[in-house]
Amino acid sequence: MMTLKVNGREHQVDVEADTPLLYVLRDDLKLNAAKYGCGLGQCGSCTVIVDGKAVLSCVVPMVLLEGKHITTLEGLGTIAEPAPIQRAFMEEQAAQCGYCIPGMMMRAQALLQKNSKPTDEQIRAELEPHLCRCGTHMRILRAIHRAARLMDTADASPAASGSAR
């Protein structure tokens, strides 16, 4: 049994220590957002945030995760109450098939938590590990810029921020 902290909740999971985080999220915790794309660390579709850093969950074994805080796209918001990054992707209609999108969003979220006003160049550099086959790139970039603006205004207006309630 291992203890895993995901989206603010502790879970006891019975898995072998070499199991990559991705399969524990999907198979044991029944979460959908982190996707299997390659299992090789080549595409980014499995990206989640571990202690504030974007991580490729398909290549991180459980043994390295004891005591760490893991955030997946599910932990950011819901359809009814979307996080700024989720609102931004909806508003920009930044998806075709959408399979690559959760991973992109988690990488962007980690970036925006560190740097609330990234330049276009910084965003592109940050997204380098991520592939999108549908060619949604232009919209993904626009959505991340929009998310940065939304987070900015969310910070500025306490009524709109989650912690105020």
Place this chain on the structure above:
Amino acid sequence: MNAAVIIDRRRVLAGGGALIVSFSLGSALAQQQEAPAAAAPSPPGSLKTSPYLDAWIRIDADGVEVFTGKAELGQGFKTAFQQIAAEELDIAFESLKVTTADTRLTANEGYTAGSNSMKDSGTAIQNAAAQVRALLIAEAARRLGLSAESLRTADGAVIAPDGNRLSYGELVAGDMLHVQAQPTSKLRAPATFKVIGRSVPRVDIPTKVTGGAAYVQDMRLPGMLHARVVRPPSYGAQLTECDTAAVEKLPGVVKVVRDGNFLAVVAEKEFQSIKAMNALAAAAKWKESASLPKQDNLLNVLTSLPSQDTTIFERSNPAVAAHKTIEATYTRPYQAHGSIGPSCAVAQFIDGAMMVWTHTQGVFPDRQGIAEMLRMPPASVRLIHVEGSGCYGHNGADDAAADAALIARALPDRPVRVHWTREQEHAWEPFGPAMVTKLKASLDGNGRIADWNFDVWSNTHSMRPGGAGSMLAAQHMAQPFAVPAPRPLPLPEGGGDRNAIPFYNFPNARVVHHFISAMPLRISAMRALGAYHNVFSIESFIDELATLAGADPVEFRLKHLDDQRGRDVIEKAAQAFGWEPDQKPPPDRGYGFAFARYKNLAAYCAVASEVEVNRETGRPRLVRAAAAVDSGQVVNPDGLINQIEGAIVQSMSWTLYESVTFDDTRITSIDWQTYPILRFNSVPESIVVHIIDRPGQPFLGSGETGQGPAAASIANAIANATGKRLRNLPLTRKRIKEAIDA
């Protein structure tokens, strides 16, 4: 005369009961119908093959449901269909539910392919909805004892002049909608559209960006098992030895399934199935044979294979004389669909019935294949489409569905989920076929094209199921099904010859399709089929001829094009780009232009682009692109723009980077390292897409229209930047560097 005969036959076929309702529908619509066109007695779109209105629209007390036999593949048409139905039914967009391809529930619309979904299914839904609305008005008129003309509809109800409302749910009784569609419908006037033509947000996106279950990959049925397949290392490899005992003892393993060369393992948990797959792969011994052609000699390989040659177009005007003649050969390698999410399917075998959840593009033909493979009656097999990762044509979806079905049959009752690995998807998906085109053309004394010769060598562009032999599992079984003989896809849509016939007006022209039936690599349909390479070739060569004529590429195209909608699209793209004759790009940059009407009968698209080339490294970079598209009546402008943006970006990746690699035995491009595609460092600065809307005109579709023009536009910009013409796809930095240094 002709029409009357056909109508008679339909009445006979429909039988007595249907005849009566057909008449009552006829009178309900009589006031509103335009005179039926003499030559077109059958209803439009897919209503031709599924004429009953309740195949498309069903209404009961719970609400209104729309059905389509097409599969949502990330193009967003589920939203577009909902818009169309809402418009014609006069009902709130949000109140509708759309159900997609399911062999039990929806019409059989064959494949979701060829940018035909809007034309087939969108048109059917539009007309069915309009006719259902007319029936509802007629029924309300009957009940209220009022004339149909005095009634109106709003928000899902028929409303009488005194304000009396009858909701659609109240009005529909029994089999009222189980009537055949009439040939024509009274459609709403485009000027009054409330939902069509608006950028309604896609219905699927909120779930996808909040971690909801959105894909077949996300399905979790109670008691579900996880399976992995161990595929042979190469085409035709034979399994000679496999000790499965040790694998069967691994934690969580439920079963090893072996049937001839088909090998799979099933476990309780997903990662257990992966570990077991690796162990099984290590235990399996295969006998391989070297059967692949030389990758670096595809031009000769393809043109020397036996081919079936057909002259598909010929025009002659001996009065026009040739002055200067040039010729050129263009090639395209095998390319991969490369879905980001590898293929996946879930199957469950209960009481002799098989259910398969799949991201196939054709639930009905795929059902046929699976039923044949399992030697079951098709009626005992149900396929339900669930979205997968974008597929861009025939990828591993159907094969994964067959894998799941074959494995599930060995484990009755429990649902089995099969997910391919990245390496399997790359090695085993059916690729977009390699192609060769040879062009030869002349200018007359006035710098116009006098004659045009176009030869294209290609495999078929569809090996989709229909029979079991199209699917890997069936090919690998102990009693295998043979791969069906390939067939060329018929014109006017065509396969290898799709868009091979020039859309321009040339006085002399000849186009020959060399259909190659031998398939050294596994191939099938990839977005745009032959149009990608044919448009790349034609539009590159047009630029070569423009250069020879000393003409501006845009003006040169317009000079040879009569079609007004084509001209409009060219002019719009040129204007949006800021194209000027005699323009000078900045140093190391080039401008390129290209145009096509997809299949010569669907959407029009023109793309202008600016490309920068690093002369030291040869690295090309698409800086910006401007496109114009005419897809007929636009349903969802943002959805259309999204499709064209995506097409340009994806085509750029195919065009600059991509080719399947192989040695004499194995496919060697088996992941994203060995099959590199576009990354964010090469994403353009801007792409603008302008739509030319054609209110009231037929839907033309859009999914594949941008691939060819984007490729040629980029190639032309590279030629403009470097002064060197590259004719072999992909236009890699190495090839560009060699051309610059040559």
